[in-house]
Structures are given as structure tokens and as C-alpha cells.
Amino acid sequence: MVLSTSAVLFASNDANPEVLAEENPVVYRSADQQTYELYIDKANDTVGGKGTITTIEPTGGSEKESAIDGLEFRTAEMISDLYVNGTGASNAARLSIYLQFSGAEGSTATVTFSLKSGDSQISSTTVNLDNPCNSNPAALSNRCGSYDFIEVEFDLPSNGFTVSKGKQLKIRIDAQATCEGNTGGFSGCDVEFEFGNPSSASTYSRLQIQTNALAGSSVRVHNCYGDNGCNWNDEEKLEWAPNHRLQYREMRFSVEVSDAFGREDIEDVKLVMRTPNGANAVFEKEFDDDDLKLDNNGLVGIFNYTASGLVSGEYPISLEINDIQGHTFAYDHPGIEFLEHDIYLSLPQNQPDVVLYAPGQTSRVEFLVEHIGSSSASLDVVLDLVNNLPTEWAEPLWSQASGSYTLTGGGASTIAELLIEVPESDLSGAPEYLDIEARVYATNDQGQSEEVAIKSLRIAFEEVDVFAPPRISVYEDVEHQKQIVDSTRPEAFDEDLSHYVDAINGSENFYIDIFNSGFDTDSFKIRVLEQPEDWDYRFYINGSTTDLPVETIYHITPDVGSTQLVTIRMEVFTPADRDSLDIGQFSLSIASIADTELRTDIAFTVHRTFGILAEIIADSDGVGESNLLGQVGPVSPTEDVWYNFRISDTSGTAAVETTWKIINPRDLSRNAENNPKYTSWDYTISNDTSDNILIVNLPPDEYVDLRLDIQLNGQVEAGEHIIYTRIIEEGVEEENDPRQFDLPVKVIIKEDVVPGRIEITAKSEASRFSAGEEKNLEFKITNLNNVELDMVILLDEPMGWDGSLRASSNQLGGEFLILKLDAYESKDFNLRLSAPESLKDSASVNFEFKVTPMNNETPYAEEYEQTFNFQYITECSGVSCLFGELVDPEPQTMVFYVILGALLLYAARRGRGQSYRNDDFVEVDKDTEELFSNEDEELPSDEPEPVLAEDEDDELELLDELDEL
Numbered sequence: 032m033v034l035s036t037s038a039v040l041f042a043s044n045d046a047n048p049e050v051l052a053e054e055n056p057v058v059y060r061s062a063d064q065q066t067y068e069l070y071i072d073k074a075n076d077t078v079g080g081k082g083t084i085t086t087i088e089p090t091g092g093s094e095k096e097s098a099i100d101g102l103e104f105r106t107a108e109m110i111s112d113l114y115v116n117g118t119g120a121s122n123a124a125r126l127s128i129y130l131q132f133s134g135a136e137g138s139t140a141t142v143t144f145s146l147k148s149g150d151s152q153i154s155s156t157t158v159n160l161d162n163p164c165n166s167n168p169a170a171l172s173n174r175c176g177s178y179d180f181i182e183v184e185f186d187l188p189s190n191g192f193t194v195s196k197g198k199q200l201k202i203r204i205d206a207q208a209t210c211e212g213n214t215g216g217f218s219g220c221d222v223e224f225e226f227g228n229p230s231s232a233s234t235y236s237r238l239q240i241q242t243n244a245l246a247g248s249s250v251r252v253h254n255c256y257g258d259n260g261c262n263w264n265d266e267e268k269l270e271w272a273p274n275h276r277l278q279y280r281e282m283r284f285s286v287e288v289s290d291a292f293g294r295e296d297i298e299d300v301k302l303v304m305r306t307p308n309g310a311n312a313v314f315e316k317e318f319d320d321d322d323l324k325l326d327n328n329g330l331v332g333i334f335n336y337t338a339s340g341l342v343s344g345e346y347p348i349s350l351e352i353n354d355i356q357g358h359t360f361a362y363d364h365p366g367i368e369f370l371e372h373d374i375y376l377s378l379p380q381n382q383p384d385v386v387l388y389a390p391g392q393t394s395r396v397e398f399l400v401e402h403i404g405s406s407s408a409s410l411d412v413v414l415d416l417v418n419n420l421p422t423e424w425a426e427p428l429w430s431q432a433s434g435s436y437t438l439t440g441g442g443a444s445t446i447a448e449l450l451i452e453v454p455e456s457d458l459s460g461a462p463e464y465l466d467i468e469a470r471v472y473a474t475n476d477q478g479q480s481e482e483v484a485i486k487s488l489r490i491a492f493e494e495v496d497v498f499a500p501p502r503i504s505v506y507e508d509v510e511h512q513k514q515i516v517d518s519t520r521p522e523a524f525d526e527d528l529s530h531y532v533d534a535i536n537g538s539e540n541f542y543i544d545i546f547n548s549g550f551d552t553d554s555f556k557i558r559v560l561e562q563p564e565d566w567d568y569r570f571y572i573n574g575s576t577t578d579l580p581v582e583t584i585y586h587i588t589p590d591v592g593s594t595q596l597v598t599i600r601m602e603v604f605t606p607a608d609r610d611s612l613d614i615g616q617f618s619l620s621i622a623s624i625a626d627t628e629l630r631t632d633i634a635f636t637v638h639r640t641f642g643i644l645a646e647i648i649a650d651s652d653g654v655g656e657s658n659l660l661g662q663v664g665p666v667s668p669t670e671d672v673w674y675n676f677r678i679s680d681t682s683g684t685a686a687v688e689t690t691w692k693i694i695n696p697r698d699l700s701r702n703a704e705n706n707p708k709y710t711s712w713d714y715t716i717s718n719d720t721s722d723n724i725l726i727v728n729l730p731p732d733e734y735v736d737l738r739l740d741i742q743l744n745g746q747v748e749a750g751e752h753i754i755y756t757r758i759i760e761e762g763v764e765e766e767n768d769p770r771q772f773d774l775p776v777k778v779i780i781k782e783d784v785v786p787g788r789i790e791i792t793a794k795s796e797a798s799r800f801s802a803g804e805e806k807n808l809e810f811k812i813t814n815l816n817n818v819e820l821d822m823v824i825l826l827d828e829p830m831g832w833d834g835s836l837r838a839s840s841n842q843l844g845g846e847f848l849i850l851k852l853d854a855y856e857s858k859d860f861n862l863r864l865s866a867p868e869s870l871k872d873s874a875s876v877n878f879e880f881k882v883t884p885m886n887n888e889t890p891y892a893e894e895y896e897q898t899f900n901f902q903y904i905t906e907c908s909g910v911s912c913l914f915g916e917l918v919d920p921e922p923q924t925m926v927f928y929v930i931l932g933a934l935l936l937y938a939a940r941r942g943r944g945q946s947y948r949n950d951d952f953v954e955v956d957k958d959t960e961e962l963f964s965n966e967d968e969e970l971p972s973d974e975p976e977p978v979l980a981e982d983e984d985d986e987l988e989l990l991d992e993l994d995e996l
Contacts, residue, residue, distance in 0.1 A: 064116060064241045065358045071104050071128065071202070071226040071236040080105040082226050084200060086244075086296045086356055089235055093227035098142060098206035102224060106200040106292065110329055111247030113200070113291040115148075115240050116191035124154070124185040126202065128236040129178035129229060134163040134220035136173075140208040142222055146185040149198035154185040160222065178225045180232070191241075194291075202238060244296060245360045247289035247329075250350045252367055255283055263287070269365070272373045272403035273341045274441030279375075279403075280338040282367075286318070286350055289329040298353040302334055307344030343371035343405045372473045372483035373404040374412060374438070378490070379446060383594040385491040386465055389550035391455040392497070396490070398447045398467065402438035410438045411472040411480070414447050417487075421460040425452040458494055465492045498625040499549035503633050506542045509573070515541075518631050525659050529614060529638035529775070533681055534605045541603060541635070542573060545588060545621060546596040554624045556585035557599070563615020563637065565606030573598035587624070605639045609768045613639045641770035642682030643691060645758050648736065649675040650776075664779025668747040668817055671740065674776050678727060678758055679734040688730040693737075694757040701755050701773065709754060713742035716756070726761065741778065748854040749782040749818045780817065784891065788815035789822065789882050791899040794859065799906040802870040807840055808862040812882070814852035821885040824848045824860070828878040831867035836860060866905065874905045 072089040074082050080103040081096050096102050117123040124146060132140050140160040146153045164175035194200045210220030226236040254268045255261035256278040263285055271280065290296045300323065302316040316334045323330040348364035378384060379399045388394040400412055414434035416427050430448035438445065449467075471484035505516035507530060516524055532539040547553050557570060557579070570579040570586045579586040579599065591597045603617070615637060622630035647661035651673045654660050663672045680689060695714050696702050702709040716724045717738050727735050739756060755773045763769035794809040814820050825847045828834040835844030840861050850858050864878070880899040884891050 064114075064243045065360075066118060067240050067242055067244070067356065067358075069106070069200075069238040069240065071238070073227045078105050078107050078199070080201070083107075084202065084238065086292050086354070089226075089228040091228060093225050093229040095223050095225045098204045098222045098224060099208060102204040102206075104202045104226070106194075108197050108199055109194050109291045110293055110327070111196050111289045111291045113194040113242055113244060114191055114246065115187070115194060115200070115242050117185070117187040118239055118241055121184070122187050122189060122191070124187055125239040126183040126185065126237075127234070127239070128181060128183070129225035129232065130181050131175060131178045131223045131225070132160045132163045132208075132221075133166040133175050133223070134208060134210040136163075136165070138163045138208060138210040138220055140206055140222050142204060142206045144183050144185070145201075145203040145205075147201040147203060148192055148194045149201075153192050154187060156183050156185060158183060163220070166221075177232075178223075178229070180234070196291075242291075243360060244291040245288070245352050245354065245358075245362075247291065248287060248350060248352060248360070248362055250284060250286045250302060250348060250362065250364050252348070252364070253283045253285065254279060254281060256281065261285075269367050271338060271367055271369050272375070273338065273343060273369045273405060275373075275375060275403040276401075277337065282336045282338060284316075284334040284336065284348075286332045286334070287326075287329060288323070288331075288350075288352055290354065294325060294330065296354050296356075297330060298355050300330065300332070300353075301351045302348070303351060304336075304346055304348045307342075307346060309347060313341070313346065338369070341369050343369050343408075370403075371405040371408050372410060372471060373402075374410065374469060374471055374484065374486055375401040375403045376467070376469045376486045376488045377401075378488075385493050385594070386451075387493055387495045387548070387550050387594060388451065388453045388458070388461065389495055389497050390453060390458060392453055392550050394451040394453060396449050396451075396465070398449070398488070399444060400436055400438065400447055400469065401444040402441050404441050406441040408473060409440060410483075412436045412438060413470045413472070414449075415468050415470070416449065417466040417468045418462050418464070420451070420462070421458075423454055423456055425454075427451045461494060462492055464489050495548060495550050496629075497549060497551045498553055498623050498629055499547075500623065500629045500631045501553075501555055501621050502546040502548050503621055503631050504544040504546070505633065505635060506544070509540070509542060511542065511544075515635050516633050518633055525662075526616070526634045527636055528659065528661075529636050531638050531640050531644055532603055532605050533640045533642065533644075535642050535682060538602050538604045539637075541601045543599040543601055543619075543621075544596050545591060545599060547591040547593055549623070549629075550593050551625075552590050552592050554590045555588045555621050556582070556624060556627075557588070558585050558620045558622075559617065560620050560632070561616060561618035561634070563606075563612045563617070565608060565611040566615060566617075566637065567604040567606075568617070569602045569604075571600045571602070573600045603637055611639075613773070640681065640772055642680065643689075643758055643760070643770050643772045644679045644681050645756070645772050645774035646677050646679070647674050647774075647776065648677050661775070662777040662779065664777075665781030666743075666778070668743055668780055668783055669745045671742050672778055673738055673740045675736060675738050676756075676774060676776075677734050677736050678729065680729040680731050682731050688728050688733075690761040691727050691729060691758050692761040693725055693727065694759060696739075696741075696754050696756050699755055699757050701757075706752070708744075708747070709752070711744050712754075713744075715740040715742075739776065741776075743778075743780075746855055747780045747817060749780050752778045752780065754778065782818045784816045784818060784820070784884070784886075784895070786894045787897065789813070789884065789897050790815065791824075791880055791882065793901060797903065799904050800864075800866040800870070800876065801905070802907050803866060803868045805863065805865040808864055809859060810862065810880075811857050811859050812850060812852070813855075813857040814884075815855065816884075817854045818886075819851065819853050821888070822850045822852055823883040823885060823890070824850065825881040825883075826862065826878065827881065828864065829876055831869075832876065832878070833865040834878065835863045837863065870905045870907045872905065872907045876903050876905060877901070878903075 067086065069084045069086060070089050072083045072085050073091075073094045074080060082094065082104040084104050084106040115124070118125065126144060138161075140163070142158045142160060143155055144158065145155040158181070165173050166175045204224065206222035208220045208222055224236070228235065251263060251267050252269065253259065253261035253265055259268060260266065261283045271282070284302055286300065286302060288297055288300050300318040302318070304313040305311065306313060314336060318332050318334075322334075323332040345366050345368045347366045350362040350364070352360050352362075377399050379397050382397050386394055386396045398414065400414075402410055404410070412435070414429060414436070420427065428450045434447070436445050436447055467488045467490070469486040469488075470482055471486070472480045473483045475481050503516065503518040504514060507513040507515055514524070515528070515530055516526070530541070545555055559568065562568065571577060572579065572589065579588065581587070588597055588599060606612075616634050617637060618632065618634040620630050620632050650661060650663050652658060652663050661674065663674070666672060678691065682689070693716055695716065697710050697712065697714050715722055717740070718724055718736070724737055727737075729735060741754065753775050755775050757771060757773050759771035760769040790813040792811050794811055798806075800806065812822060812824070814822070824836060826834050826836050835846070836848035837844035838848060838850065838860055844861070844863055848860055850860060852858055877900055880901075882897045882899070884895050
């Protein structure tokens with residue numbers, strides 16, 4: 032077989048591949064491109080084409096395909112951009128593939144090879160074939176056997192080309208064969224290619240390129256403590272301090288290994304941080320399969336490292352990756368620096384984050400200055416109050432002269448104290464904040480002091496009275512992790528939310544923090560304003576079993592310093608009687624001893640349980656600052672909602688498992704008593720395997736998670752709706768007090784006012800109106816919206832009719848009426864309507880109601896207005912009916928008037944004409960006699976014949992028509 036080639040180059044759209052900037056730009060070293068062997072393997076369903084292009088050596092045999100009708104090989108879609116170059120000085124991509132040209136002697140073929148990025152052609156090469164092998168089994172010579180191994184080169188642009196993320200690298204082969212003077216792929220003439228793992232060959236069909244499939248990989252460094260963010264897109268922390276607090280030395284390394292060819296191309300990943308001189312490794316982290324997770328077909332991993340004992344300097348970081356073909360790529364992070372000179376300026380633990388001041392008093396604030404840099408570096412720190420106090424205030428005083436403090440080495444710290452004397456005069460010019468600046472100085476190599484760092488701290492500066500209402504916080508646990516009340520943020524906590532007290536234990540502790548927000552030392556007295564019936568309580572100093580002193584109805588706390596707090600333990604006891612209230616609210620008033628008007632009121636809800644507890648753990652709209660767990664909404668009246676809840680057996684005993692029955696909210700009488708509509712909603716209680724859970728079995732201290740779905744029926748009033756699901760002990764008679772728990776969930780329905788949702792219907796039976804008749808007509812108006820609305824009804828009656836609207840028949844009425852309608856409510860109203868004294872028979876009378884809905888005396892927009900028309904028929908008889916028709920004639924009556932007038936006019940004219948003829952007859956009587964006496968004499972031909980008889984007939988016909996009318 033003889034081959035000849037001619038290369039044709041197609042330029043890419045972009046001569047220079049575009050490098051995308053990252054959101055948080057960090058410069059990484061791009062590893063050099065290396066040679067990749069991309070194997071041509073058998074097809075699979077996910078890639079398409081006749082075969083696949085992959086970095087993995089083929090296994091499991093080969094496949095043969097004809098190129099007469101076209102043949103295409105494809106990679107999977109790229110996970111990231113792939114920048115491709117060729118090999119050698121010519122920058123060519125080399126395709127090596129097995130080929131067989133078969134046909135009759137003298138046949139020829141032309142094969143075109145194309146290299147494509149997505150659907151864009153990059154380069155193509157044409158190969159001409161002759162001297163085919165003979166595929167006829169009976170051939171005596173040149174019989175077809177093994178396939179030939181050929182090489183084809185694609186000339187690439189000088190800067191290579193890019194296969195963009197989501198696109199495929201493709202090889203297209205198109206063959207045309209001429210066999211015995213014919214063109215096409217008829218039997219006995221073909222161009223076939225073999226790919227995959229040929230059993231008779233020592234190598235594979237493949238494409239050789241230069242690239243770096245891992246160029247999209249990177250590593251980032253964060254600190255997760257405090258205000259620092261440790262998500263991938265958060266700003267990196269590149270500066271660290273060797274002697275900082277432990278939490279500020281916890282380093283989080285996030286690696287992202289992105290191989291353009293996919294997860295299967297990645298072999299192993301290693302993260303290395305080296306000492307500043309590069310001689311040693313601080314750590315080498317090799318990521319196991321369990322350390323890396325698949326994310327968007329790449330691998331992501333987290334490595335946490337706490338820096339300890341490190342000297343100051345710059346530490347290089349690199350991410351090393353090996354792929355399945357043995358390529359090793361290293362990506363250098365720009366590195367992190369451990370600072371030699373650095374401090375941390377903060378408030379001591381006992382110092383509030385607000386500095387209080389009062390007229391005529393001296394404010395005192397402390398600052399903690401910590402040396403967090405190198406252990407061998409001594410620092411001088413000068414503190415200053417940057418913002419100026421009013422001129423009438425005294426100069427603030429630092430505990431050290433000029434605010435200068437010395438720290439001998441990393442880990443050293445000192446307390447700096449600032450005193451501010453406040454005058455008695457007007458304090459309106461005081462700043463809102465105190466801005467503290469710390470300038471850090473160190474001695475350089477020349478023995479000179481130079482500024483090496485500046486730190487700042489802002490602290491709120493708040494005017495208070497000498498005594499003030501306390502700030503109250505309440506917690507469920509002694510560790511102060513489960514807060515339930517904050518008097519400074521009452522909207523953050525729902526005072527109606529249940530806090531559980533198990534009757535098996537008999538009591539539960541709540542921890543009340545009383546913060547003295549006044550300027551002077553104070554003590555406080557606690558009064559219980561409200562408590563659930565039969566419940567009891569006691570107050571203690573936290574950590575003590577001694578009750579607080581009692582004065583009449585007050586419990587007295589010890590003295591509390593300014594901006595200090597005291598924790599009071601409140602023990603709450605459940606009632607012994609099972610019929611007592613399970614849920615109730617404690618309301619407390621805590622007031623200053625110095626001034627009882629300075630008080631703070633708080634409240635929280637307690638809920639008695641009996642060894643069984645159900646809690647909401649998730650709901651359909653999540654949790655936010657104003658969206659509490661177990662509360663969904665506002666939602667529309669047709670929306671579905673769900674709650675995930677956990678049922679826990681809290682008995683804590685060694686008893687065997689207990690069977691608990693779950694009562695569907697539809698069947699719970701408590702819900703029906705609250706609102707009968709709740710029983711018409713659809714409720715489903717389910718888990719992962721069943722949609723109708725009725726029974727659960729729980730051992731002590733175990734739990735089960737279920738889901739409650741609620742499908743609203745569309746007619747739901749706006750506002751809050753509380754639905755209960757009951758969990759009750761199965762197999763225990765009611766008289767034996769079975770243990771039970773009612774789980775409340777809250778659905779908030781938003782206001783849903785829609786144009787066209789007002790209806791008016793007539794209740795009175797339609798009857799005819801007679802002249803002057805007065806009737807009382809009854810109507811019904813319905814509000815189909817889910818909120819209460821004021822309906823303004825205006826009456827528009829026909830001219831001459833008199834109407835008045837009334838809410839009831841015993842009212843006087845007027846031209847308009849205002850009715851207040853609850854959601855989905857209907858009300859009756861009356862229309863007193865009087866007909867005029869003159870009516871026509873069987874006339875239609877229309878009158879109109881115009882309804883405008885209002886919300887708190889504010890009308891809704893014009894599109895919410897609705898108009899309703901009602902029609903009644905009149906009747907009349909006798910003279911009044913004739914008079915009415917004469918005054919206000921119908922169209923047919925007016926036609927009658929026209930015809931009658933014409934007849935009368937015609938009759939009048941005829942009467943005048945007849946009078947004239949009688950006179951003529953008298954004068955010409957003789958002539959007439961002469962004329963008729965001569966019977967044989969003919970009339971002159973120009974004389975008209977008499978028409979008297981015809982005129983008389985016409986008059987009779989007109990009179991007949993008049994009678995008919």
C-alpha cells in the first residue's frame with residue numbers, strides 16, 4: 032500500500048489561549064506541559080461517536096470500523112479548559128492508527144483526518160491510498176491480513192489551541208474509495224481502522240500531544256476562627272504569627288485537583304509545606320481516597336494543621352499530583368509568611384465590649400496587648416486614643432506614661448488601662464466609639480527604632496445613667512450554649528416556644544444572666560409576674576444551693592458591678608397532678624434596687640413531658656434570624672409545607688422498649704376545637720420507607736425521625752395557625768394516664784387578596800315592580816379573600832327610582848353601606864327600592880352595586896373594585912300606563928304616532944278638496960246634465976276619466992289600517 036499526504040492547517044479562533052482570572056487572584060506557577068498518549072478505545076454510551084479518546088490504556092480486545100461513511104472518536108467532556116500543543120519543532124499532534132485498505136486491484140482511496148475542538152476544526156490531513164489488499168478469500172495473492180500501522184501529523188497553530196470546559200477533543204476520519212471505476216463503499220472495496228487493544232499488535236491506536244490536564248488544580252490557605260472565612264472563595268490568609276493564640280494558628284489547606292480528562296486520570300495527591308530555606312518539610316500530607324471527595328468531577332480535600340514552634344519567615348507550599356500516565360505536576364502556592372514583629376490588641380475577658388460613661392463619673396477601660404511575633408524580638412507598643420474628646424473633657428490618662436508598653440518577646444502580654452473623666456456638663460458632643468491605635472516599634476539591624484506595625488481597635492462608647500434597667504439573658508444549660516431569652520434582642524427568640532421539663536425528673540434548671548448596664552454597682556429584685564397553674568420555682572445563686580433572700584414578693588440578688596453580670600439559677604418544678612396544664616409561661620420582672628422604675632420584663636414557655644419528647648429538626652423553609660425552627664411561612668393558602676421531627680424516649684429507665692402511637696392531626700380533637708377547618712387539611716406522616724406511620728417502638732434514650740407533610744386546602748385565613756400532632760403511649764387505658772406529648776407546628780399564611788374575589792348574589796325572589804311600589808330586596812355579599820376586609824357598597828339606581836342600602840331591614844339606610852367581612856365570610860344586606868309613579872309595562876330596569884374593598888380605611892387599587900348589575904321588570908295598566916306611554920313612548924309607539932299623524936294630515940287635506948268639488952257641482956249642474964244627456968257622444972280624448980270611486984276606496988283602506996293600529 033502506498034501513502035501520500037498533504038497537510039492543510041486551519042487556524043483556531045484565538046491565537047493565544049485565554050487565561051481566566053480567579054475571583055481571589057493568587058498567582059500560581061503553571062507546570063510545564065508534558066507528552067500525553069491519548070488512546071483510541073472502543074465506544075461507550077456516555078461519550079458518543081464510534082470510539083473514545085482516553086488516557087487509560089485499552090483492555091478487552093479491539094474494534095474495527097469502516098471510514099467510508101465517516102468515523103469519529105471523542106474524549107469525554109472536559110472538566111476544565113485543556114491547552115493543547117504538538118510535539119517537536121513543528122508543533123504537530125501525531126496520530127498513530129491501524130488501517131486496512133481492501134479492494135480490487137487498481138482501486139484507490141482518499142482519507143481525510145481532522146482534529147477538532149468541540150465542533151471547531153483545528154487541523155486536517157489527507158492521505159491517498161493505492162495498492163489495496165484483496166479481501167476475497169479465494170485470492171491467490173495479496174490477500175488481506177493484519178492491519179497497517181500508519182502515522183498522521185496534524186500541524187497545530189504556534190500557540191496551540193484550547194478545548195474549552197464542557198467541550199470534547201475529536202478526531203474525524205472520512206474515506207472515499209474508487210473501486211473498478213465506481214465510487215463508494217460497495218462490497219469488496221473499503222477503508223477500515225482498528226482501535227482498542229488489538230491482540231495481534233504490540234501497541235495501540237493513539238494521539239500524541241503536549242498538554243497539562245491538571246492546570247486547573249490549586250491550593251488555598253484559610254483560618255476559620257472569628258471573622259475569618261474558610262470557604263474556598265473567602266480571602267486567603269497569607270500572614271500568620273508564630274506565637275498567636277492557638278485558634279489563630281489553625282491553618283486550613285483546601286486543595287482542588289481538577290483534571291481536564293476526569294477523575295479517573297488522577298493517581299495520587301500530596302501537599303507539602305517546606306521551611307523558609309526549603310531544606311526540610313514542615314509537613315507532607317498524602318491524601319488518601321477517603322480524604323478526597325468528588326466534586327464536579329474533580330477532587331477536593333481539606334487538611335488542617337496547627338502551626339507550632341515555627342520561626343519567622345516565608346514558607347513555600349506546593350501541591351504535587353501524579354496522574355495515571357506517570358506525569359508529575361507541582362503547583363506552587365505563593366507561600367505564607369510567619370511574621371517576626373506583630374501584636375494582638377483586644378479586650379480582656381472581663382472587659383465588656385461597650386465602655387459606659389455617665390455625667391460626673393470616671394470611665395475605666397482595659398486593653399490586652401499580646402506579642403504574637405518571634406520569641407526573640409522585643410517590641411515597644413505606644414497606645415493612643417485617636418478620636419478627640421470634647422474640649423471641656425479632661426485629657427485621658429494611660430496606666431503607663433505616654434501610653435508606652437514594652438513586650439520582651441513572643442508570648443509576652445500586658446494590660447493597658449485608660450481612664451476617662453467625664454464632666455457634669457452637656458455630653459452631646461461625646462463620640463460614639465473610642466478608636467484605639469497601637470503603633471509597634473522594633474530595633475533594626477542598625478540599632479535604630481523603626482515602626483514595624485500598626486494595629487487598631489474600635490470599642491463602643493455609650494452614655495448611661497448611674498443606674499439603668501438590667502440586660503437579661505436566659506439559657507437552658509449551665510454552659511450557656513442554648514439561649515432562649517435576650518432582652519436586648521426580643522425578636523430573636525420566641526417566648527411562646529416550648530422548653531421542656533420532664534415530669535419523671537420533676538424539675539429543670541434555667542440560668543438567668545443579669546447584666547448591670549448602669550454605671551454604678553447595683554443589686555436587683557426578681558418578681559414572678561405570671562406562672563403556669565400548679566407549677567413551682569426556686570431561685571439560687573449559680574453554683575450554690577442557697578436560696579436567694581426573699582423580701583415580700585421579691586427575690587434579691589447580690590451586688591453586681593457596673594458592666595458585670597450575675598447568674599441566677601431558676602429551678603422549675605412540674606405539677607404532680609396529671610390534669611394540670613402541660614404548657615404555660617413564666618413571666619419575670621427584674622428591677623434595680625436603687626430605682627424600681629428601672630426594670631426589664633422577660634418571659635419564656637415551659638412544657639411538661641412524660642418520658643416522651645418530639646422536636647422539630649427541620650422544616651420546609653429553613654431557619655433564619657426571623658424564621659424559627661418549626662415555623663413555616665408566610666406561605667400562600669395553596670402551598671404545601673413539611674416538617675421533619677424527632678421522637679425521643681427520654682424516660683432514661685432500664686425498661687423495655689415502649690410502643691408509641693402517633694395520632695394524625697386530622698383526628699386530634701384539640702385541632703378541631705381550635706379551628707374546625709384544620710380537620711379538612713391533608714396530613715401525611717412518613718419516613719424513608721412508609722407514607723403512613725401510625726406506630727413507633729423506642730427503647731429508652733433512643734429516637735426516630737419522621738416527616739409531617741401538610742397540604743392546605745386553599746381556603747385558609749391569613750395569620751398564624753398552630754397544628755398539634757400527638758404521640759401517646761399505646762396499650763395504656765386513658766384512666767391510667769398514658770404518657771403523651773403534643774407536638775406543635777406553626778404555619779403562617781400570607782395575605783392573599785386577589786381582584787375578583789368578591790361576590791354579591793340576590794336572595795329575594797325576582798318579581799315585577801308596579802308604579803309607585805316600594806320593595807325591600809335582600810342580597811348576600813361574600814368575601815372570598817383570606818383576610819378581613821371592609822366592603823364599601825355604592826348604589827347606582829335608574830333615574831326616577833329611589834333606593835337606600837341597609838345592613839338590616841330596621842335601619843334607615845343610605846346611598847352607600849360599609850360592611851366588615853372576615854376571611855371567607857358572607858353577610859346579608861337590604862336594598863329598599865321605590866318605583867316612580869309613572870311606569871311602562873314590561874320594561875327592564877337595571878341598577879348597579881359598586882364594591883370597593885378597604886384595608887384599615889385605605890381602599891385597594893382600582894383593579895380590586897367590582898361592579899354587580901341586577902335587572903327587574905315593571906308592570907302597569909289603565910290610564911296611568913297610557914299616560915306613561917305618552918310621556919315616555921317606546922319605539923313602536925313612536926311609529927304609531929307617525930302613522931297616525933300622516934293619516935290625520937291626509938284626511939284633513941281630503942276634506943278640504945271635497946268642499947271645493949261641491950261648489951263646482953252647483954255651478955256646472957246644467958252643463959253636466961247636457962253632457963250626460965247625450966249618451967252617444969263620446970268624451971273628448973284629452974279629458975281624464977273620473978276616479979271618484981277609487982279615491983273613496985283608498986279612504987276606506989286607510990280607515991281600516993287606523994282601526995287595526
